[in-house]
Structures are given as structure tokens and as C-alpha cells.
Amino acid sequence: MQAPRFEELEHTADWALRVRGQDLADLLRNAAQGMLQLSGAVPQAGPRSRRELRLDSLDRESLLVDFLQELLFGIEMRQVAYPEIEIHDVTDTTLRATLTEAPLQGVVKPIKAVTYNDLHIEESPLGLVTTVVFDV
Amino acid sequence: MLSKQDFKRVAPLLWEVPTTFQHGMRVPVRLFADERLLEAALGDKSMQQAVNASTLPGLVSHVVVMPDVHQGYGFPIGGVAASQLSGGVVSPGAIGYDINCGVRLLASRIPLEAAENSLPDLASALYANCPSGVGVKGSLRLTAKELDQVCRRGAEWALEHGFARQDDLDCSEESGRLDGADPGAVSARAKERGRPQLGTLGAGNHFIEVDVVDRIFHPAAAQAMGMEEGALVVQIHCGSRGFGHQVCTDYVREFQPALARYGISLPDRELVCAPLESPEGRRYLSAMACAANFAFANRQVLAHHVRDTFEQVLAGRVPDWDLRQVYDIAHNMGKMETHTVEGKPVRVCVHRKGATRAFGPGFEGLPEDYRPLGQPVLVPGSMGTASWVLLGTQGSMSLSFGSTCHGAGRVMSRKQAKREVRGDQLRVTLEKRGIQIRAGSMPGLAEEAPQAYKDVDAVVEVVSAAGIAAKVARLRPVAVIKG
Numbered sequence: 001m002q003a004p005r006f007e008e009l010e011h012t013a014d015w016a017l018r019v020r021g022q023d024l025a026d027l028l029r030n031a032a033q034g035m036l037q038l039s040g041a042v043p044q045a046g047p048r049s050r051r052e053l054r055l056d057s058l059d060r061e062s063l064l065v066d067f068l069q070e071l072l073f074g075i076e077m078r079q080v081a082y083p084e085i086e087i088h089d090v091t092d093t094t095l096r097a098t099l100t101e102a103p104l105q106g107v108v109k110p111i112k113a114v115t116y117n118d119l120h121i122e123e124s125p126l127g128l129v130t131t132v133v134f135d136v
Numbered sequence: 137m138l139s140k141q142d143f144k145r146v147a148p149l150l151w152e153v154p155t156t157f158q159h160g161m162r163v164p165v166r167l168f169a170d171e172r173l174l175e176a177a178l179g180d181k182s183m184q185q186a187v188n189a190s191t192l193p194g195l196v197s198h199v200v201v202m203p204d205v206h207q208g209y210g211f212p213i214g215g216v217a218a219s220q221l222s223g224g225v226v227s228p229g230a231i232g233y234d235i236n237c238g239v240r241l242l243a244s245r246i247p248l249e250a251a252e253n254s255l256p257d258l259a260s261a262l263y264a265n266c267p268s269g270v271g272v273k274g275s276l277r278l279t280a281k282e283l284d285q286v287c288r289r290g291a292e293w294a295l296e297h298g299f300a301r302q303d304d305l306d307c308s309e310e311s312g313r314l315d316g317a318d319p320g321a322v323s324a325r326a327k328e329r330g331r332p333q334l335g336t337l338g339a340g341n342h343f344i345e346v347d348v349v350d351r352i353f354h355p356a357a358a359q360a361m362g363m364e365e366g367a368l369v370v371q372i373h374c375g376s377r378g379f380g381h382q383v384c385t386d387y388v389r390e391f392q393p394a395l396a397r398y399g400i401s402l403p404d405r406e407l408v409c410a411p412l413e414s415p416e417g418r419r420y421l422s423a424m425a426c427a428a429n430f431a432f433a434n435r436q437v438l439a440h441h442v443r444d445t446f447e448q449v450l451a452g453r454v455p456d457w458d459l460r461q462v463y464d465i466a467h468n469m470g471k472m473e474t475h476t477v478e479g480k481p482v483r484v485c486v487h488r489k490g491a492t493r494a495f496g497p498g499f500e501g502l503p504e505d506y507r508p509l510g511q512p513v514l515v516p517g518s519m520g521t522a523s524w525v526l527l528g529t530q531g532s533m534s535l536s537f538g539s540t541c542h543g544a545g546r547v548m549s550r551k552q553a554k555r556e557v558r559g560d561q562l563r564v565t566l567e568k569r570g571i572q573i574r575a576g577s578m579p580g581l582a583e584e585a586p587q588a589y590k591d592v593d594a595v596v597e598v599v600s601a602a603g604i605a606a607k608v609a610r611l612r613p614v615a616v617i618k619g
Contacts, residue, residue: 010549012180012207058392061405069385076378077329108579110339112381113233116388116405117209133209135233136340
């Protein structure tokens, strides 16, 4: 049986995900989808727009944090959800992506921030795996 | 993984993990707890997080852990660590994303019996008048210049704009304004998030709660604070909203390369830090002060809305609907303070995350009426359970860097709470107990179920018996408003 792309972990006060990916791009996409599912950020029917995103970070853990923070910013400030996320190029410190944005129907639970707690992107037999802890 | 055998009992309600437990510990960890709360603390990673925190450079004396401790995201929630000015560090994660999350208490002379029939209307009006929920915007639309003024002046800005009384500022930690704020140290993104959010409650575990003073333990203190047994009071629990979250995010990011620059090695990257006297460290403290001041102003504007709501609903139904401020405290903050360490006064940065300042009698920064008594401490319990008003003590100054607990502390994960509790059923249960509930999210309500938290009465028993706080009054909820 294939391991899930993401799964919620028990955490006393906050939220945590274990995320897997075949490679870094896949890991970032799965982390995003896991986070969006946790927060219940659901798009509604309506016009879509595309937003180009470029990031330059210290290392791949920081890249993951920066990427997820960008998505949270859009949810809060532009009231958008992300029905599609395309990652075009990624290295350990850079990312180029296109985000499809749609009007946000609602959020079940807001996420305040993405943290570095327990964040280590590690090799696994099927690719990469990490834990991400969110402050809620 | 820590176990009870790793603790040495140094006093009936005080346990120590020595520095020999783990390589890299610079100071021991001390936990205030009875046996049951010690077991609860061992139920998640909170004590390991306290051990990790003890590796921060420049810490003095010991890391303090409160009986309401639970696992955080690096630094435990319910932790206190003091780093000396010279050679010590500041860690944004040890203060938290919600900078100056705190509690404000307002007291009335309204007996519950006189207002009981009005409680449903009061709850609904508070829910309508105090914006709450995800990404919510307030009625104030600050210009960039106005936001900078809020950053610099905190609750003073609110006073100048008609949202406060002078007494409100006098009865606030730091008089509602932390010195040293520099809006230039705050990112454009943080400001963008903050501008529409002043005067909003947010969501999660933030709330406005109407309580009745259930029992008074310290009549003189209660009188000085304006609390009467059987009368209504109001708690406002919230912080610096997206503004503060972004400040912390920015500096946790900015400090990552600082670790290598300053030769600091840490067991968890969320503990990232920089020397207090470094340019980065100073910039963070200036930005943190901005966020702290935003939160003071935020709670002040909300208090104004609460006062207006009490007038709107209760004028004509009760003779005196006024709300007087008891106090406003922070429970996520970094403060430069002087404490006695090994018999000498030492200037330290006290990191309190899920812990409340609890200065004892004689503290100059208290209003005259409170000075002989000590600083009021506000400890909200979980939804539907008691909250407490305490006093700081001399004991806290010597044992815990002038600190005490902040709440009930979680014992159950949010995931488990949602599995075991249905928000709509919980609302019905609480309403049958006479507690009006107005909440924007049923899953959010389930996560905050009382059974997800420790027994706040037990937590308060420990801090009062250990001498780091003194009981003043126990409060019982009658209306809860949540995002």
C-alpha cells in the first residue's frame, strides 16, 4: 500500500503533518495540499487567476516554510484558495511556481504560521519525508 | 524521552531536570507541578522542549515551566527563560507568533440576577460588535502613518482617538505601551496584514467571555480591583493578530543564518536566536515592541466595543452598566527586566511564552491602589470552566523571574478533540448549563472543549501553594464569544 502523501499527526495544541514526496517539488505540492486541507481553505466557483511565484530561501526547509507562508498570506489577505499549484523549477534554495487562485469559500480553521519545529526534510525509500508543525 | 525518574524534587511542588540530563543544557529546568500535573507534563513533548530551550546561550539560573505547560512548536507553552543582556540571546520562537497575546479584565457592578434575562441579547450583540473569525477586518481602516503611530504608542493611540480612558492605561502592563518600538523594523507585509485588523478578535482560542465573580478569596484585593461577588466581569483574550504573526515569521526567518554567523548550535530550528546586543537582536526587539503595542491597542479597541455593547443592551435594564478595567496582561512577551541571580541584580531578557508576569507587592509600575498588593494576574480557564484572578507575589520574584501560569493548558490534541466532541452538541451542553455561546466555527468550538484542557483549579492550586501567585477571585462563565 502506498504511503499517504500527507497525514495529520497528533499535536497537543497545534497542528502537524507528516508529508511525503517523490522529490522536492512533489513534497512542496503535497505539503501545500495537506495544509490547505487542514485549514479547510476551499475555493468557490468563480473566476480563476494565475499568480507567478518566485522564492529564494536559505535551504530546502526554509523554502518549504516560505512557500507555505506565501499560500497563507494569500488566504488571509486576498481571500483566495488554490485549486491548482504548478511547480516549474525547484532547487534546494529556489522555487518558481504558478498558483491558480480562486475566490475563497471559507476557512474552517486559520493557521497563524508555519514553524521550523521538527522540520527536517529527509531521504526515505520512496523519496523525501518531513514533518511540518503549524501554529494555530 | 523524559520520565519521572529524570526529575529531582527540590520542593513539594517544584521539580528539577539537572543539566546532566542532556548534553548542551546550560541551566536546569524547573517545573512547578503536583504529581498529577507532572504526569500530564510528561504526556507530550513539552518537557523535552523545555530541555531544548535550556541550551539557549546566556540563560541564567534555570528555565521555568508552569503547571499548565503543554507542547508548543519549539519552546513549550508555559515556559519562561531569562537570558542575560551581555552574552545572552533573544529567541522569537520563545516569545511566540502571537506577540502579546494576553488578557484584559473589565469589572462591573451589575449583579448577575439583574442581567440574566439580557444575557442572550448581550452575547449576540458582543458577537456582532466585536469582529471575529478568520481574516476578519475591523471597522477601523488605518493609514500607514496611523499604523506606525499604533506601533509606537499602543494603547496611548487608542486614548487619543477616543477608545480608552486614562484608567485603562494605568491598569495595564507597561501602561499599554512597550518602549523601544521602531516601525522601521517591521516588514511591509506585517503592516499590510495589520492595517485592517485593529479591533478584531481573531479566531482559535481567542474569545470574549462574560463571567460572574463566583468566589472571592482576597477581599481587599478584590475591592481594590473593583470586583464584587455575584457581579459580572468581562475577559478579552487576544493578541497582535496577523501583524504579530508576521513579525515573528519574519524574524524566525531572518535569524536562521544568524546561527552560523554567531556560532550557535540548537536542537530545534524554531528556537533560532541572535545575541541581544546584535543588530538583528535589537531589530527584533524593536519589531516585537511594535507588535506588543498593536496588541495593547487591539484589546483597547475591543474593550471600547464591549463597553458600547453593554450600554447598548443594558442601559435602562440595569442602573449602572459601566465597565472598569481591572488589568491587562501579556502572556507571550519578551521583556528587559532586572532580577536577582545568585544574590546580584542582573539585567535579563525574560522570555514568557504562555506565562504571565506576576510582579509582587511594591512594584513601582503598578497603579497606587495595587502597589501594596501586587500585580493582578489573569488566568482564563478553558471554555465553560472557571477563570481566575490572582496576584503576583514576592515568591514569584525569587522563584520564577516574576512569572506564573497563564491558563489551563491543553492535554488533548485538536485532532482528538474533534474526534470526541461535536461542536454543536457542546454548544447545547454549555447552554443547558446557562452559558450563552456564540461561535463562528463548530469544529473550532470542539477543539476548545473543556475536556481538552487541564483542570485550571488544579493549576491555580499549584501556583498559589508554591508561592508564585495568590488567589483573589474565581470567575464562572455565563457567555462565551469566539471566532
